Amino acid sequence: MANLRQASLRHANLALVARTVLAADSPPSRADVAAATSLTRSTVSRLVDELVAGGILEEVESVVGGPGRPGRPATPLRASTGRFAALGLQVGVGHLAVRLVDLTGAVLAERLLTADLAGSRPGSTLRRLRTMAGRVLESAPLGCHVVGAGLALPGIVDVEAGRLLSAPNLGWEDVVPGVALEAVLGGLPLRLGNEADLAAHAYAHPAPGHDSQPQDFVYLSGEVGIGGAVVVDGEVMTGRHGWAGEIGHVCVDPDGPPCRCGSTGCLEQYAGRLAMLDAAGLDASTTPSELAARARDGDEKAQLATRSAARALGVALAGVVNVLDIPTVVLGGHLAQVCDLLTPEVEEILGRRVLSGRWVSPRVVIASDDPAPGATGAALLALDELVRDPAGVLGH
Amino acid sequence: MANLRQASLRHANLALVARTVLAADSPPSRADVAAATSLTRSTVSRLVDELVAGGILEEVESVVGGPGRPGRPATPLRASTGRFAALGLQVGVGHLAVRLVDLTGAVLAERLLTADLAGSRPGSTLRRLRTMAGRVLESAPLGCHVVGAGLALPGIVDVEAGRLLSAPNLGWEDVVPGVALEAVLGGLPLRLGNEADLAAHAYAHPAPGHDSQPQDFVYLSGEVGIGGAVVVDGEVMTGRHGWAGEIGHVCVDPDGPPCRCGSTGCLEQYAGRLAMLDAAGLDASTTPSELAARARDGDEKAQLATRSAARALGVALAGVVNVLDIPTVVLGGHLAQVCDLLTPEVEEILGRRVLSGRWVSPRVVIASDDPAPGATGAALLALDELVRDPAGVLGH
DNA sequence: GGGATTAGTTTTGTCACGCAACTTACGTCG
DNA sequence: CGACGTAAGTTGCGTGACAAAACTAATCCC
Numbered sequence: 136m137a138n139l140r141q142a143s144l145r146h147a148n149l150a151l152v153a154r155t156v157l158a159a160d161s162p163p164s165r166a167d168v169a170a171a172t173s174l175t176r177s178t179v180s181r182l183v184d185e186l187v188a189g190g191i192l193e194e195v196e197s198v199v200g201g202p203g204r205p206g207r208p209a210t211p212l213r214a215s216t217g218r219f220a221a222l223g224l225q226v227g228v229g230h231l232a233v234r235l236v237d238l239t240g241a242v243l244a245e246r247l248l249t250a251d252l253a254g255s256r257p258g259s260t261l262r263r264l265r266t267m268a269g270r271v272l273e274s275a276p277l278g279c280h281v282v283g284a285g286l287a288l289p290g291i292v293d294v295e296a297g298r299l300l301s302a303p304n305l306g307w308e309d310v311v312p313g314v315a316l317e318a319v320l321g322g323l324p325l326r327l328g329n330e331a332d333l334a335a336h337a338y339a340h341p342a343p344g345h346d347s348q349p350q351d352f353v354y355l356s357g358e359v360g361i362g363g364a365v366v367v368d369g370e371v372m373t374g375r376h377g378w379a380g381e382i383g384h385v386c387v388d389p390d391g392p393p394c395r396c397g398s399t400g401c402l403e404q405y406a407g408r409l410a411m412l413d414a415a416g417l418d419a420s421t422t423p424s425e426l427a428a429r430a431r432d433g434d435e436k437a438q439l440a441t442r443s444a445a446r447a448l449g450v451a452l453a454g455v456v457n458v459l460d461i462p463t464v465v466l467g468g469h470l471a472q473v474c475d476l477l478t479p480e481v482e483e484i485l486g487r488r489v490l491s492g493r494w495v496s497p498r499v500v501i502a503s504d505d506p507a508p509g510a511t512g513a514a515l516l517a518l519d520e521l522v523r524d525p526a527g528v529l530g531h
Numbered sequence: 532m533a534n535l536r537q538a539s540l541r542h543a544n545l546a547l548v549a550r551t552v553l554a555a556d557s558p559p560s561r562a563d564v565a566a567a568t569s570l571t572r573s574t575v576s577r578l579v580d581e582l583v584a585g586g587i588l589e590e591v592e593s594v595v596g597g598p599g600r601p602g603r604p605a606t607p608l609r610a611s612t613g614r615f616a617a618l619g620l621q622v623g624v625g626h627l628a629v630r631l632v633d634l635t636g637a638v639l640a641e642r643l644l645t646a647d648l649a650g651s652r653p654g655s656t657l658r659r660l661r662t663m664a665g666r667v668l669e670s671a672p673l674g675c676h677v678v679g680a681g682l683a684l685p686g687i688v689d690v691e692a693g694r695l696l697s698a699p700n701l702g703w704e705d706v707v708p709g710v711a712l713e714a715v716l717g718g719l720p721l722r723l724g725n726e727a728d729l730a731a732h733a734y735a736h737p738a739p740g741h742d743s744q745p746q747d748f749v750y751l752s753g754e755v756g757i758g759g760a761v762v763v764d765g766e767v768m769t770g771r772h773g774w775a776g777e778i779g780h781v782c783v784d785p786d787g788p789p790c791r792c793g794s795t796g797c798l799e800q801y802a803g804r805l806a807m808l809d810a811a812g813l814d815a816s817t818t819p820s821e822l823a824a825r826a827r828d829g830d831e832k833a834q835l836a837t838r839s840a841a842r843a844l845g846v847a848l849a850g851v852v853n854v855l856d857i858p859t860v861v862l863g864g865h866l867a868q869v870c871d872l873l874t875p876e877v878e879e880i881l882g883r884r885v886l887s888g889r890w891v892s893p894r895v896v897i898a899s900d901d902p903a904p905g906a907t908g909a910a911l912l913a914l915d916e917l918v919r920d921p922a923g924v925l926g927h
Numbered sequence: 928g929g930g931a932t933t934a935g936t937t938t939t940g941t942c943a944c945g946c947a948a949c950t951t952a953c954g955t956c957g
Numbered sequence: 958c959g960a961c962g963t964a965a966g967t968t969g970c971g972t973g974a975c976a977a978a979a980c981t982a983a984t985c986c987c
Binding site for chain 4 (some may be wrong): 534535536537540560561562572573575576577600601602603604605606
């Protein structure tokens with residue numbers, strides 16, 4: 136409900152120009168940006184100059200063989216490398232991760248640590264994360280402004296309060312990670328987020344301002360249980376309180392096995408990592424790839440486990456697609472590793488159970504195999520604020 | 532991705548001022564609007580003058596005893612009555628409806644017709660609707676501009692193409708209602724919409740620019756089957772193709788009874804009107820209120836039917852709430868008539884099955900008993916375009 | 928080397944808003 | 958009953974952001 140004044144106009148067009156440059160596949164010239172935005176060249180020039188002066192964009196020395204076109208050669212523009220960056224942190228059930236990502240989406244520095252954190256003490260775990268974050272920040276290039284920090288957590292988060300309400304797979308309840316980390320952040324605001332939400336953001340936007348296809352999808356993140364997120368038009372749906380996306384607890388069968396959430400027949404009880412391994416008669420430490428290999432080799436129990444998981448995924452996702460009309464499903468985490476075993480049956484069930492399946496067939500695709508997409512997503516989300524309002528870091 | 536120019540600024544602020552006046556509970560003065568929008572009085576004055584000249588707003592003759600406050604008395608503003616209106620049409624399974632709604636949300640004229648249209652021929656039904664629309668338009672007040680028309684349909688709609696793809700309960704397939712109605716519309720664009728989507732819009736916005744509480748909810752519309760809509764921040768989620776909200780076909784039990792959609796165990800098979808009457812051993816023509824009365828009087832089969840419906844609703848809605856974090860459910864249509872029988876058990880199941888139920892208890896509320904909320908919603912949606920860009924009807 | 932072509936800059940004009948002074952229209956109080 | 962206070966609404970001026978168009982710059986092509 137905020138009003139608009141002349142300054143808003145400038146803010147909005149600065150953001151538009153910045154986004155246009157970041158979204159381009161190859162560095163565009165001022166003239167290209169003018170054509171893409173339907174602003175005039177003079178206006179674009181002025182805005183670009185401001186963004187370059189502010190260190191958000193930079194001009195590329197087009198050394199290599201130009202296009203050989205008549206006319207004055209263009210000055211290609213791109214996001215500044217290493218000038219602005221954001222810190223992405225993640226506490227997973229099996230790992231800690233810290234990443235420093237810049238405006239081009241490049242990882243300037245990172246640290247990964249594999250560890251079983253189920254049942255760990257929040258205090259000591261967050262201290263380990265703090266140490267890792269300190270190292271990463273030390274190795275940031277000179278003159279690099281860290282503009283934000285985000286922390287991905289596998290649980291239900293109160294974003295406003297910066298509080299982790301509950302992370303059953305970690306065994307954490309009611310934790311405020313900001314206090315343990317604030318020494319290393321130096322006053323930088325820390326934004327918490329659900330791991331699946333942030334991973335989904337990273338999938339939709341592999342770099343700040345850069346949109347990938349598709350921009351509407353349902354994201355499933357398999358770790359111990361199943362996290363999820365719904366992305367509409369490139370934006371992660373957070374819901375009324377920021378707790379949307381709990382697809383792992385959609386009911387597949389009301390008479391199904393009890394879930395630790397207190398309900399029965401949740402998707403997680405069929406397609407969660409532990410549930411699948413259990414159904415296949417394998418130890419909890421077995422990797423999903425091992426399970427997939429056994430299923431392919433003809434192990435009957437492994438095949439049963441994957442088939443049961445596929446059926447549950449099909450039923451749960453059909454409901455989601457019926458309600459949201461988002462016919463693309465992205466599988467990440469352990470689900471990505473067994474994706475090719477699941478996909479045919481899941482797609483078959485979706486085609487049958489989705490009302491609009493007659494006109495558009497739902498598709499299942501696989502996410503990247505990044506072990507910590509949540510950390511990347513947390514950093515990218517912080518950088519997005521910069522792209523959305525570049526005037527904030529310029530001369531105000 | 533459109534750029535901003537000075538004109539955009541004016542357009543945006545015109546819309547802001549218009550919305551502010553429409554959203555106010557009592558007619559605000561120019562000074563009130565200035566305070567609410569944080570625009571200056573001079574700017575508001577200019578914009579209001581334009582809107583008054585354009586016939587969108589009007590000054591109220593404050594005849595009755597003013598507040599007796601010192602200072603120059605205010606000139607209260609409100610939406611013009613009867614100057615701009617939109618036509619809302621609806622084809623339901625049991626009725627036809629036509630409404631003319633103005634900017635204040637008042638119904639200027641309407642016509643309702645009860646008829647069993649299941650299996651009707653689209654051509655003759657639409658001709659009847661056309662006649663009704665003609666009568667309604669004839670009775671519009673002098674100087675009333677009809678700025679848009681919308682048609683609510685109980686099925687899957689291709690909004691862009693103006694085509695009804697499938698309405699199983701009517702038995703209609705692949706119909707383009709625009710051609711049958713264009714004679715009466717006189718070039719006015721007709722916008723199709725799903726009945727539940729439009730009813731949900733009317734619930735969220737009882738008048739143009741006026742927001743009711745809540746602005747985030749799941750809407751269930753019970754007719755023969757069950758239609759649904761998801762409203763986030765006052766906006767009906769349409770999904771990738773406009774087919775979102777098919778909650779009636781969320782799977783409650785994969786081993787449940789077959790549904791006409793080709794799937795099994797859909798919510799509609801438990802809580803649809805026909806399904807409930809069938810389970811209660813009643814004739815298809817029985818009213819839901821009659822069913823409710825029997826259940827209250829101790830009829831065991833009727834109680835069984837309502838309990839089964841409540842359980843199915845609980846399971847299906849729990850899934851939706853888990854995915855979307857929208858803890859308010861609005862029941863309309865036949866579900867509204869049996870709402871008080873269903874609510875306790877549905878809320879109990881939601882509290883148990885919704886992951887975030889520990890922090891926020893989901894609530895079930897009842898919609899208005901308007902027989903054709905879709906028609907109202909269709910008209911309101913058309914008027915919303917006017918409110919969103921008032922400059923469109925002024926001096927361009 | 929001159930012309931064509933394209934990139935980027937400079938200049939001038941327009942328009943919407945903020946600011947502040949002003950006018951209007953009412954109550955209040957001596 | 959008339960001066961004063963107060964709040965609503967108007968008027969005139971200044972500012973800033975963008976459009977339009979003329980201009981400069983740098984390259985290719987002949």
